[in-house]
Amino acid sequence: MKLYTKPGACSTADHIALHWSRAEFESENVTPETLQDANFLKLNPSGQIPVLVDGSFVLTQNVAILTYIAEKFPQSRLLGDGSILQKAEALRWLAFVNADIHPAFSLIFGGKKYSNDPAVIDALDKGARARLQKLYTQANVQLSGKEWIAGFRSVADPYLFMTLRWAELLKIDLSSFEHLNKFYQKMTKDHGVIAAFEAEGLQLS
Secondary structure, X not given: OEEEEOOOOOHHHHHHHHHHOOOOOEEEEOOHHHHOOHHHHHHOOOOOOOEEEEOOEEEEOXXXXXXXXXXXXXHHOEOEOOOHHHHHHHHHHHHHHHHHHHXXXXXXXXXXXXXXXXXXXXXXXXXXXXXXXXXXHHHHHHOOOOOOXXXXXXXXXXXXXXXXXXXXXXXXXXXXXXXXXXXXHHHHOOHHHHHHHHHHOOOOO
């Protein structure tokens, strides 16, 4: 099994999940040049990460890969205890991070994809930051009295953690979110997180 990942991107969540699952795998840190390479484009014509190759099976899209990892290694319990209710809860919060939080960051990181007007880019940035404050308020409430966003360790947690790292790098002030900060600090000490970050050449703050 091989994971193609871009250091510090959403694909790092897959990297963490693979470590949590005690999977045997290799990883490759891709560069912008790799994404345009003909061999990589055969794996994913959109030229994006993550990509997971398992034998002859090639899988793209973060939610699909995280779910695949959890299903392939059920002993990791990254979709809960096997019940339909816990699986739904894990997927609910995975979808929350993927469909709500991540797109807001896309407006900050990639505003130039939507407009060349500096005023528009600035408006997108400010709007996304305001949106993120509301979303992280919801996540903070959810984490009250819980160690993990779904109430148990799941594939949603490494993805949420990576967005919190982006928020830190972008100087988005989340200091008032007690439960989110506790979650973030716990994740920085997690062995799977540390292993994935070391492999990707990333520093943990």
